[in-house]
Amino acid sequence: MKINLIAPVHRKQNFKRYFQIAPLNLMMIASITPSDINVEILDENIDTIDYNSPVDLVGIGANTSEVNRAYEICDEFRKRGIAVVIGGIHASALPDEAGEHADSVVIGEAEGLWEKVIDDFRKGTLAKFYKHEAFPDISRLPLPDRAVLKNKRYLTRNVFQLSRGCPFRCVFCSVTEFFGNTFRVRNEDQVIEEIERMDGKFLIFVDDNIFGDPGYATKLLEKMIPLKKKWVSQCTLHLADNSRLLNLATKSGCMGMLIGVESISRNSLRASGKPINFNRYKEMIQRILDSGIGIDGSFIFGFDNEDTSIFERTLEFIVKMRLPAATFSILTPYPGTKLKEKLEEEERIIDRNWEHYNGIHAVFRPARMTPDQLEEGRTWIKQEFYSYMNIFKRVGFFGDHLIYQWLYNLLKKGGTSKVKQKTASNPHILEY
Known part of the structure; x- marks a missing residue:
């Protein structure tokens, strides 16, 4: 029996195809697939799908902005009589929609469900929907099957996840709907074992908040120090208030x-539901930077109190703070979020093309600017922030991890224009 696990293409600029990280979700699913099954991972960001190649079952997962392409792939396989199972955040939020394109829908996390899917498929009793009664225990997950990605060209296969869930309830975020608002962690000794097996020195933790459980993070980082690795992840500004954890992060x-x-707007921050003390923003950012840890600050535009002045004010703030990098997104009402519920009630959603739910399109009517102004403002601030002059002001030629900071900025600079054209090599790759 053969199963294809597929990651649909990201709609990103063409040159970033050479900076892809390995799809951890598919490696995890491969690891819980029975060993007598031949598993092949097809990542459309680097692979071409052969719909006529022999396969018994297809599994595919997608976020909202990728789901249109995922549905196209599902439909092509089903035309050939091949059963398709779909999962991921979008399918979990809108299972009935996803079910129109797949034989079966996995709602929520795959562990504990995928094994049942395989068993039912073999028996010829595949159900339409599979769903957990409770969030699964992840303390002893099997290690991801990285061998299934042999000979594939990725920036790194060293992608790890320590935890799932988030205690915050930001109105724009779908993480708590998918992973829950309780924080679940893996056994730290198992994580250390996994890190020790990896090739190379650089790794990425894809956790939404790696320090969500400070006690757990403290124990893990202490064990990581002797391994002498280099790593990046995601966290909140609360890291600045835990000097021990900040020190351990640097040492590890x-x-x-x-x-x-x-946002740099107090009212926007309040509207987002993010529990951060606005008055201490500068202090917290500076404390993390002073520790030698670079910050890629994520900023969202389009909250109801914001007019077009928010873009210039934000640029002034982040250049003055000398943030090494920044990510700029447009507020997006993803399925399953409180934001989407609010905008639906107010009849402000103007675009229901899921491909546009990617943080660079305005899919709703902002309160104090037009959708075009919101999109143009986001494009403008990215172009200005990643101008060579501003990169030099922020990064300079001295400091910690200098080569990394310059390479990271130049990579992010590469996508500062709007959608240009489809590439000849793959019509589903767009340039931004």
Whole structure:
């Protein structure tokens, strides 16, 4: 029996195809697939799908912005009589929609369900929907099957996940709907064993908040120090208030963090539901930077109190703070979020093309600017922030992890224009 596990293409700029990280979700599913089954991972960001190649079952997962492409793939396989199972955040939020394109829908996390899917498929009793009664225990997950990605060209296969869930309830975030608002962690000794097996020195933790359980993070980082690795992840500004954890992060090799700063507007921050003390923003950011850890600050535009001045004010703030990097997104009402419920009630959603739910399109009517102004403002601030002059002002030629900071900025700079054209090599790859 053969199963194809498929990751649909990201709609990103063409050159970033050479900077892909391995799909951890598919490696995890491969690891819980019975050993007598031949598993092949097809990542459309680097692979071409052969719909006529012999296969018995297809599994596919997608976020909202990728789901249109995922549905196209599902439909092509089903035309050939091949059963398809779909999962992921979008399918979990809208299972009936996903079920129109797949034989079966996995709602929520795959562990504990995928094994049942395989068993039912073999018996010829595949159900339409599979769903957990409770969030699964992840303390002793099997290690991801990285061998299934042999000979594939990725920036790194060293992708790890320590935890799932988030205690916060930000109105725009679908994480708590998918993973819950309780924090679940893996056994730290198992994580250390997994890290010791990896090739190379650099790794990525894909956790939404790696320090969500400070006690757990403390024990893990202490065990990581002797391994002499370099790593990046995501966290909140609360890291600044835990000097011991901040010190351990530095000693264990942390190079940088993606941090949800969200907005420089007090009212926007309040509207987002993010529990951060606005008055201490500058102090908290500076404390993390002073520790030698770089920050990629994530900013969201489009909250109801914001007009077009928010873009210039944000640029002034982040250049003055010398943030090493920043990510700029448009507020997006993803399925399953409180934001989507609110905008639906107010009849402000103007675009229901899921491909546009990617943080660079305005899919709703903002309160104090037009959708075009919101999109143009987001494009403008990215172009300005990643101009060579501003990169030099922020990064300079001295400091910690200098080569990494410059390479990271140049990589992010590569996508500062709007959608240009489809590429000849793959019509589903767009350039931004």
